[in-house]
Amino acid sequence: MLEKNPVIFIILAFVVIMIGTTVTMIAPFKWINGAGDRIAEVKPYTPLQQEGRDIYMREGCNNCHSQTVRTLAADVERYGYGGTYSKSGEFVYDRPHLWGSRRTGPDLARIGLKYPDPKGAWHRKHMENPQSVVPASNMPSYAFLNKPLDTTYSERKMKLLKFPYSQADLDDLKGKSEMDAIIAYMRKLGTDIPVKKVEAAVQTAALKNPFTEYKSIESDAKSVYRQHCASCHGDKREGTLGPALKGSAKADAELFKIISQGIEANGMPSFSAALDEQKIWKLVTWIKLDTK
Amino acid sequence: MNAPTRYFDDSVKGFITWSIIWGTIAVLVGILISLQLVWPQLNVAPYLTYGRLRPIHTNAGIFGWGIGSFIAMFFYITQRLTKTPLWSPKLARVTLWIFNIAIASAAVTLALGINRTKEYAELEWPLAIVVAILWVLFSLNVLMTILKRKEEQMYISLWYIMAALVGVTVLYVVNNLGVPLHLFKSYSAFAGTNDANVQWWYGHNAVAMVLTVPPLAIFYYFLPKVTNNPIYSHRMGIIAFWSLIFMYLWTGAHHLLWTPVPDWIQTLAMAFSIMLIAPSWGAVMNGYLTMNGQWEKMKSNYIVKFLICGITFYGLQTLQGPMQAIRTFSAFIHYTDWVPGHVHMGTMGWVSMVLFGATYYVTTKLSETEIYSVKLADTHFWLVLVGQLIYSVTMWIAGVQQGMMLLATNPDGTLHYSFMETMIAIFPYYKMRAVSGFIYLAGLLVFIYNIYKTFQKGADSQAAKA
Numbered sequence: 001m002l003e004k005n006p007v008i009f010i011i012l013a014f015v016v017i018m019i020g021t022t023v024t025m026i027a028p029f030k031w032i033n034g035a036g037d038r039i040a041e042v043k044p045y046t047p048l049q050q051e052g053r054d055i056y057m058r059e060g061c062n063n064c065h066s067q068t069v070r071t072l073a074a075d076v077e078r079y080g081y082g083g084t085y086s087k088s089g090e091f092v093y094d095r096p097h098l099w100g101s102r103r104t105g106p107d108l109a110r111i112g113l114k115y116p117d118p119k120g121a122w123h124r125k126h127m128e129n130p131q132s133v134v135p136a137s138n139m140p141s142y143a144f145l146n147k148p149l150d151t152t153y154s155e156r157k158m159k160l161l162k163f164p165y166s167q168a169d170l171d172d173l174k175g176k177s178e179m180d181a182i183i184a185y186m187r188k189l190g191t192d193i194p195v196k197k198v199e200a201a202v203q204t205a206a207l208k209n210p211f212t213e214y215k216s217i218e219s220d221a222k223s224v225y226r227q228h229c230a231s232c233h234g235d236k237r238e239g240t241l242g243p244a245l246k247g248s249a250k251a252d253a254e255l256f257k258i259i260s261q262g263i264e265a266n267g268m269p270s271f272s273a274a275l276d277e278q279k280i281w282k283l284v285t286w287i288k289l290d291t292k
Numbered sequence: 293m294n295a296p297t298r299y300f301d302d303s304v305k306g307f308i309t310w311s312i313i314w315g316t317i318a319v320l321v322g323i324l325i326s327l328q329l330v331w332p333q334l335n336v337a338p339y340l341t342y343g344r345l346r347p348i349h350t351n352a353g354i355f356g357w358g359i360g361s362f363i364a365m366f367f368y369i370t371q372r373l374t375k376t377p378l379w380s381p382k383l384a385r386v387t388l389w390i391f392n393i394a395i396a397s398a399a400v401t402l403a404l405g406i407n408r409t410k411e412y413a414e415l416e417w418p419l420a421i422v423v424a425i426l427w428v429l430f431s432l433n434v435l436m437t438i439l440k441r442k443e444e445q446m447y448i449s450l451w452y453i454m455a456a457l458v459g460v461t462v463l464y465v466v467n468n469l470g471v472p473l474h475l476f477k478s479y480s481a482f483a484g485t486n487d488a489n490v491q492w493w494y495g496h497n498a499v500a501m502v503l504t505v506p507p508l509a510i511f512y513y514f515l516p517k518v519t520n521n522p523i524y525s526h527r528m529g530i531i532a533f534w535s536l537i538f539m540y541l542w543t544g545a546h547h548l549l550w551t552p553v554p555d556w557i558q559t560l561a562m563a564f565s566i567m568l569i570a571p572s573w574g575a576v577m578n579g580y581l582t583m584n585g586q587w588e589k590m591k592s593n594y595i596v597k598f599l600i601c602g603i604t605f606y607g608l609q610t611l612q613g614p615m616q617a618i619r620t621f622s623a624f625i626h627y628t629d630w631v632p633g634h635v636h637m638g639t640m641g642w643v644s645m646v647l648f649g650a651t652y653y654v655t656t657k658l659s660e661t662e663i664y665s666v667k668l669a670d671t672h673f674w675l676v677l678v679g680q681l682i683y684s685v686t687m688w689i690a691g692v693q694q695g696m697m698l699l700a701t702n703p704d705g706t707l708h709y710s711f712m713e714t715m716i717a718i719f720p721y722y723k724m725r726a727v728s729g730f731i732y733l734a735g736l737l738v739f740i741y742n743i744y745k746t747f748q749k750g751a752d753s754q755a756a757k758a
Contacts, residue, residue: 003446006438006454013455013537017462020541020564024557025493031554032485054477058405060343070550072623074699077707088552091484096410099488099551103627104329106711130332136716140328140335140342153473160473227710276704 032088039089042192044163045185047154048172052185054157055145055178056098064139066100067109067189079106081113082195082273090192095161105139110190117267120183122232125241127179133231133241145178207253210278211285221286224279228271237287242268247290255284297442299371301658303384305747307364308651310388312740314356314395315644319736321349323729330722339403347414348402353639354412354502355423356395361647362506363387363430366453368654369513370434373450374441383433390426394419406476410491412498413467417478420468427464431457448529452509455537459501467494485552493544500540503638504606507646508575511603514650515582518595524581532574539564539571546617549626558619565617572610579603594669598649601677605641609634624699629718630691633684640680640732648672648739655743659750668742675735682728690721 002009031037045053056062069075071085086109091097115122125132128146130139151173158165211217225237233239237246248255259280262270271280328334328342335341371378378384398415401407407414415423434457438450467490469481480487516523523529545553545561579600583589589596612634615621625631656663663669697717700708 004444006435006446006450009446009451010435010454010458013451014458014462016534016538017455017459017541019538020543021462021493024542024545024560025490028489028554028557029486032489033483037485057407057409059338059341060347060405060407060409062409063343063346066627068551070623072550074701074707075550077701077705078698078711086552088485091488091552094484095482095487096408096480097484097487097491098409099548101411101547101627102629102631104715134712136712138329138332138715138719140332141337144337153477157473160471161479227713274706276706279706 033092037088038092039087039193041194042090042092044093044161045188046172047151047158047165047169048176048181048184049188050157050161050163050185051149051151051154051173051176051178052181052183053098055182056185059142061108062098062100064100064102064104066103066107067097068099069107069109069190075107079110081110081190082270083110083113083190083193086190087193090190093161093163108186108189112187112189112191113195114269115187115267116262116264116269118187118265119267120187121267122241123183123186124179127182135235142179142182145182147178149173149176149178149181151176207256209252209256209281209284211281214285214289217282217285220279221282224275224283225286228274229283242266245287248288250288252281252284252288255287256280259283297371297375298377300378300381300384301368301371303378303381303388304364304368304654305658306385306388307360307367307391308654308743310392311357311360311364312651312743314352314360316733316736316740317399318349318352318357319729319733321345321352323726323733325349326722326726326729330719330726338405344403344405344407347407347411348399350412351398351402351414352395354498355398357647358502358506358639358643360391360395361651362456362502362510363391365510365647365650365654366430366434366506369449369509370437370453373443373447373513374438375443376437376441379433379436379440383429387426387430387433390422390429394422394426397422401476408468408470408478408480410467410480410487411495413464413491413494416476417468417470417472418475420464424461424464424468427457427460431461447513448523448526448533449509449513451530451533452505452512455533456501456505456509459497459505459537463494463497463501467491488548488551489545489553489557492547493541496544496547497540499638500536503643504540505537507602507606507643510650511575511579511599511646514595514646514653515579515599518593518599518649518653519582519586519589521582521586524578524584528574528578532571532578535574536568536571539568543568543617546622549617549619549622562617562619566614569610569614573607576603576607576610594663594666594673595649595652597670597673598645598652601673602642602645602649605637605645605680609638609642612637624695625691628691628694628698629687629721630695633687633691636680636687637684640676640683644676648676651739651743655746656750659747661746661750661753664742664745664749668738672735672738672742675738676732679728679730679732679735682731683725686721686724686728690718693721694718 002012068086069079076085122133128143129141130137154173155170232242233245238244258268260270260272262268325342325345367378367384397419401416401419402414406416408416434453470478471481472478482490512523512529542564543561545557546565549558583600590600616625616634652663652669694714694717697709697714702708
């Protein structure tokens with residue numbers, strides 16, 4: 001009969017298609033983003049952050065950057081920046097989601113935790129000229145975002161998305177560039193859930209560097225430096241975004257403290273989650289060395 | 293005996309022509325973005341940056357080349373299988389106009405940064421509505437032809453065609469639901485994890501309803517036509533058909549393994565993905581067994597080569613896909629270049645190979661002549677085959693290498709490689725991939741020349757007759 005009746009055939013095909021659809025796509029609406037998923041600390045976007053998010057979408061950043069830290073140790077280690085894997089409740093204000101499907105660049109779900117600098121100096125330099133901070137990067141330059149932000153629809157967006165906003169939030173948009181907006185969005189990403197600060201029991205006086213000669217630690221130190229420091233302090237410790245480090249005159253304990261805890265006001269991140277004490281001491285020893 | 297039915301094939305020719313044009317653009321943009329990944333200086337801000345061009349590449353490929361040629365083939369096949377002329381040739385002409393306007397507007401708006409950011413559903417709402425109208429008009433024409441058919445039995449290709457018409461409609465409408473802000477901007481109707489789940493239900497079933505079901509309809513029609521042998525088993529085709537369209541819809545979340553999407557959805561997706569091997573290989577075996585006793589045609593018939601090579605890539609694709617849908621393997625290769633390697637085996641291998649074969653066949657039929665040059669068709673075959681293999685193999689190697697480097701840890705549990713180091717390691721493969729694109733493009737140009745010359749030859753001989 002099916003070979004001869006197209007109407008019945010089409011109805012049946014539709015029903016067959018709808019079975020899997022109902023179970024795996026329609027039914028989950030009952031649970032996802034429900035009370036069980038909600039996280040009290042997660043806040044909607046401010047007008048400036050939402051504008052930044054819309055620029056992120058316009059430029060198709062999602063084609064190279066994902067936004068989900070998977071529940072894998074390596075993912076949390078690489079992209080967690082001290083935070084944990086991504087939770088459903090962190091995305092309830094994301095319309096659409098921007099999880100992406102290919103990491104030609106790093107995951108950005110928690111990028112806000114990586115650079116604490118309120119001015120976003122690293123992001124600005126990186127967006128304008130990615131190769132100036134990451135020499136081998138294949139990211140295009142986004143210097144063209146240095147133009148005034150169009151705020152025509154900013155308030156309407158807040159209303160449409162049902163996000164709370166104040167007049168101060170709207171005033172905050174004045175004089176901002178597209179670059180400011182996308183940096184504000186970057187700085188918000190993944191920061192809502194409070195990160196458990198590693199107990200940094202740093203007593204400056206008592207800190208003693210276990211490494212007195214550099215030869216044995218040189219290669220370790222250089223590899224750590226390349227991974228974590230070179231993008232801001234230069235390949236040769238000559239200083240770029242951050243100050244020059246080569247042959248630093250600072251005391252060992254003071255350097256240890258800076259690397260471990262960071263200096264938020266200057267934009268220096270804390271590395272206590274990413275590096276253990278041994279590695280920090282090796283860095284300290286090598287930084288102070290005044291050769292090569 | 294009655295006079296032979298007169299078929300309306302102007303629009304078939306129109307869709308073939310335009311789908312080839314859009315397909316060529318897809319390949320050209322693909323080559324450009326593959327070069328941009330090696331030399332970022334090639335990004336021309338703001339319109340020709342990677343982030344804006346990549347959706348143009350995928351949309352031109354899937355909607356321009358893919359859907360465009362499926363419409364051509366569906367018009368062609370449906371008329372023959374129903375022994376009925378197309379319900380409305382006028383509507384078909386209108387459909388072609390809407391199709392071209394939609395794809396051209398898609399390219400322009402995407403370059404301007406107007407997009408919804410949902411993969412393969414990037415077009416903003418006014419254009420999405422145009423695409424939906426296009427699909428409904430096309431479906432109406434095909435379905436009305438089937439309803440008015442003179443041949444009572446519906447061959448398996450018609451089943452696949454009707455399933456595609458229904459499936460694409462449901463998927464496209466749901467994933468495009470949103471709230472417009474203004475003419476060029478809307479926000480998705482769904483948020484966060486829900487949006488991701490809807491997106492990949494759509495995304496993976498676009499693979500089913502656009503890149504699997506229509507090429508299967510085409511394969512099932514043309515293989516028996518070209519070889520003059522009936523398909524091996526009609527019953528196997530039917531069982532494979534129903535299980536395929538049943539199982540596919542459960543599998544979307546294999547794109548979301550280890551993410552916040554509920555575990556049970558991921559596990560179902562994983563299980564159904566593996567089960568899908570059976571119906572997929574049902575079609576592959578049906579193709580192979582049809583060839584029993586006539587395998588020498590792989591040598592003597594240039595179209596058989598395209599069709600059988602295409603179904604072989606389908607077979608490989610449907611083994612590799614389920615493997616990637618397993619959590620442990622996904623942890624390793626997801627987000628790496630392994631996946632583009634997989635996808636391009638499907639698009640450049642399976643779908644395009646079958647379409648090349650079908651286009652040759654239809655072109656010679658419509659021109660009532662032989663192909664202009666079998667030698668050129670063979671050259672075309674080898675160029676696209678080699679181009680596609682270099683593409684996929686280099687991307688698989690790059691994916692495995694980067695996957696291993698990203699997971700490598702030191703004895704103290706810290707990561708061994710920085711992200712940039714993993715990228716530096718795979719840049720050489722990016723260069724090889726760009727080369728493969730040029731080889732594929734060369735094959736495509738040979739194909740276009742051959743088709744053009746065949747149409748010309750047909751026109752000349754008809755002019756001579758008149």
